[in-house]
Amino acid sequence: MSTTGEQGGLGKYVVVYISMLVIAVIELLIAYRHPSGGQLLVSMLILAFIGALLGVLYFMGLGSENRKAILAFAVFTLFVLATINYGWTDSFRLLLGAPFAK
Amino acid sequence: MSRTEAALGGHHTPVMEPSPFAVPAIKLAMWLFIISDIMTFAACLVAYGFLRNSTPNWPRPFQSSTIISVMVMTFILITSSFLMVLAVRAARAGDRAGAFRWTMVTLAAGAVFAILHIREWYGMIGQGMTFSTNPWGTGLFGGAYYSVTGMELLHVIAALIALLIVGLGYKSGRYGATHIENCGLFWQFINIVWMFVVPLVYLMNAAS
Numbered sequence: 179m180s181t182t183g184e185q186g187g188l189g190k191y192v193v194v195y196i197s198m199l200v201i202a203v204i205e206l207l208i209a210y211r212h213p214s215g216g217q218l219l220v221s222m223l224i225l226a227f228i229g230a231l232l233g234v235l236y237f238m239g240l241g242s243e244n245r246k247a248i249l250a251f252a253v254f255t256l257f258v259l260a261t262i263n264y265g266w267t268d269s270f271r272l273l274l275g276a277p278f279a280k
Numbered sequence: 281m282s283r284t285e286a287a288l289g290g291h292h293t294p295v296m297e298p299s300p301f302a303v304p305a306i307k308l309a310m311w312l313f314i315i316s317d318i319m320t321f322a323a324c325l326v327a328y329g330f331l332r333n334s335t336p337n338w339p340r341p342f343q344s345s346t347i348i349s350v351m352v353m354t355f356i357l358i359t360s361s362f363l364m365v366l367a368v369r370a371a372r373a374g375d376r377a378g379a380f381r382w383t384m385v386t387l388a389a390g391a392v393f394a395i396l397h398i399r400e401w402y403g404m405i406g407q408g409m410t411f412s413t414n415p416w417g418t419g420l421f422g423g424a425y426y427s428v429t430g431m432e433l434l435h436v437i438a439a440l441i442a443l444l445i446v447g448l449g450y451k452s453g454r455y456g457a458t459h460i461e462n463c464g465l466f467w468q469f470i471n472i473v474w475m476f477v478v479p480l481v482y483l484m485n486a487a488s
Contacts, residue, residue, distance in 0.1 A: 206347070209347075222479035226479055229475040255318055270333065
């Protein structure tokens with residue numbers, strides 16, 4: 179919740195709450211449709227990010243914080259989250275034995 | 281209230297440089313802590329993903345009973361997040377009784393979540409899964425599973441203790457609305473992490 183935020187109705191929080199529940203149910207349904215590994219991962223990640231975004235913006239109130247604060251937090255966090263994924267190519271190398279397996 | 285006072289969460293203290301972004305210093309500290317915690321969880325999940333992707337015989341042991349239990353846990357945690365919003369709103373409106381009540385209801389929901397989580401662990405241990413061995417496939421699975429879910433459980437237990445201490449302190453007047461708000465931020469963060477743990481660790485490893 180924000181420092182300078184609103185004290186209005188609960189409507190938007192109820193919508194976010196229901197949306198998060200719906201996202202969880204959709205994830206469950208997708209998992210039991212047994213798509214391929216890549217499709218499953220992508221769809222799960224997209225849904226998880228949507229749920230997380232709703233949580234951060236509304237339940238944590240980042241959406242009604244100071245714009246500069248949002249920018250600083252988001253840029254810094256997303257940059258580190260992006261760079262932390264540098265090792266994925268190596269996991270494929272371990273799996274496929276290419277290109278530097280020997 | 282001056283900008284400096286607002287930055288300090290409304291407490292009357294000697295004049296000092298305002299907190300960056302006009303966010304109360306205590307809240308800014310919580311945001312920075314959460315950001316550092318995001319890095320920790322992200323590192324755990326990326327390491328888990330790395331292992332899963334590079335291990336051909338990765339097991340998919342979660343039966344439908346486990347998945348149902350996890351979905352119930354998810355429902356409880358998302359509901360507790362909504363309840364925490366109610367607690368924060370009540371605190372900001374100066375409703376001490378209401379904020380305390382909602383904080384304690386959130387705490388109760390969180391406790392149920394933690395109990396179910398521990399029950400899940402007992403179930404996995406009962407099936408022979410340890411940190412380095414399991415009956416289904418690569419031993420790495422147990423290490424990855426217990427690391428990621430253990431981190432989550434550790435955070436939940438820490439948050440429950442914080443909710444209890446801050447809730448009681450708020451009721452007695454020792455703590456202010458900003459403290460409830462800070463606890464709320466941490467609780468919401470735990471819910472958000474769970475949104476990644478469920479699909480990546482449980483649903484992607486559900487038995488066919």
